[in-house]
Amino acid sequence: MTIDIKGGAKDLAGIALFVSLVAIIPLVTDSGVALNFVMMALYAALLSQAWNILGGFGGQFSFGHALFFGTGAYFQAMAQLNMGLNPWVALAIAVAGGSVVGVVVGALSFRYGLKGSYFALVTLAFAEVFRILTLSVPFTGAGVGLMLPLQESFANMQFGSRKGYVYLVLSFVTVALLVTWGLKHSRFGAYLQAIRDNEDSARAIGVNPFNIKLGAIAISGGLMAAGGAFYVQVFQYIDPGIAFGPATSVEALVAAIVGGISTLWGPLLGALVLHVLADITRNMFGQLPGINMVIYGVVLVMIVMFLPRGIGGLGATAKSVWVGVWRKKDGQHE
């Protein structure tokens, strides 16, 4: 893993190119199917980008990222319904809420040195606690969930066509891309990756792992919460199962791993591949419940088995296999 603090102009150009290409799509098509596909793929990418910051760059595998997603979704809905706030203000509250929950969970977990499987389990348990709490208290609408009234206008962050939502989620994805770019090319990101690769040696050279990991989980939680807020604005509905159930956690994680973790483009690539796969299966088998997730699971296992660096790392994996073969054949060569 090379950490390039000064460079990164190439990545920035790539981001600019990607964003402008996607921004053209709503201008050239009115097809609801196409726009819906772009919107859902970008939305999945956003969740995966959020996961990738903590799971990829930070190396802290969370199995319960729905915790932040659900927090964002509920804050977005409750700020409007219970406090009468404008959705744009609500969005800021939702993102802040996701970050705060991230910091609290992170402070508890990292304070006691939870890592690896233990961290994965504790995030899962926190998501489950939140699911049960939202099911049990009245101001979250309990099991019935919360419904936003339909009032389409820009000020209300509700759009008549998918086009508005495509631009909304594209702007979130752009922020996430820039944040990830920042991680790749900043001191903070370098520290984070140093901790992931070897926490003890990072500490030895004066990095404070606790603070850095806390920063990562705050950013990751905030972005994930933006995803939750987006969900509420698009579907105008949220309930405890959608918000804190395991499906969202799994989707965010699988897309990042499929595309290639701790890379700038991996989550987007993974989300795109998974959504294309999901569409193909839908065309082949019709709308069968569960078939998509079966495919996700199989893809996850296959990727871990055969492409540990994800699809984005295909080149690198092929190279190392090739070099391995070549070395074996040639004996001494380096």
Add this chain to the structure above:
Amino acid sequence: MIDLGIVFSSVLNGLTTGAVYALIALGLTLIYGVLHIINFAHGASLMLALYAVYVLKQHWGIDPYLALPLVVPGMFALGYALQRLIINRASHGKDENILLVTLGLSIVMENAALLFFKSDTRTIDTAYTLTTIAIGPAMIALPKLVAFAGALLVSGALLLIVGKTDLGRAIRAVAREKQGAKLMGINVDHVYAMSFGIGLSCLGAAACFLLPAYYVNPQVGSGFVLVAFTVVVLGGMGSFGGALVGGLLVGVVESLGGLFLGESLGQIGIFVIFIGVLLFRPQGLFGAKV
């Protein structure tokens, strides 16, 4: 003031559920203790076993208790094959990979069940489903008592297998010192797969004991997976005695939580214990310091 009789009966009920939790957790802790991996597909595997018991009863009329000799070896074979053919190959020696692969397996299992059985919650009817037996002031359903006794018996058998047989010795040797065991001529891959198989056969037994008084749907495993992890973490990862005590304890906490806090909020007690133990005592109540 809450009637003591109700509390007593709640504790008894908790103990009967807890014994099944202990059995499920024993499988998980065996897999962890030997392979040093967390089997995330444990809950989904239990769900598969429950469906097996359900199908045997509904289509062939085989009583759940008589299904034990079919379901237990079936789950053993599944576990052996999963470990040998998939988990071992995909791990590349990294813990995160195993976590991801078992997560992937659980997603596949749960959603395959959703495809085949739809999301309906299913139960079976047996002659004894509604039979109750009085113990002091408490009435306990007969299937729960059978489950309690059965779970304790199977747990005892498991302890005997691990403690007294050659296979058990090999398992303990591999758990303690893989390289050394290999040098002594033990086939480590085989022992790994055997342990995984035995771990899943505990689930087969648990499913046979559970179903007469319980239900099955594709998501049923996810409820158990966190409970099983709680038990294992509480008892100390890899500790058999810990899993037994932890299981009973969690069963009682859940039952009392339900009594005092209501059905849905009652479960929260388990997760609070889970998070608390993970944070403050990750080695568990009885485990050695990690």
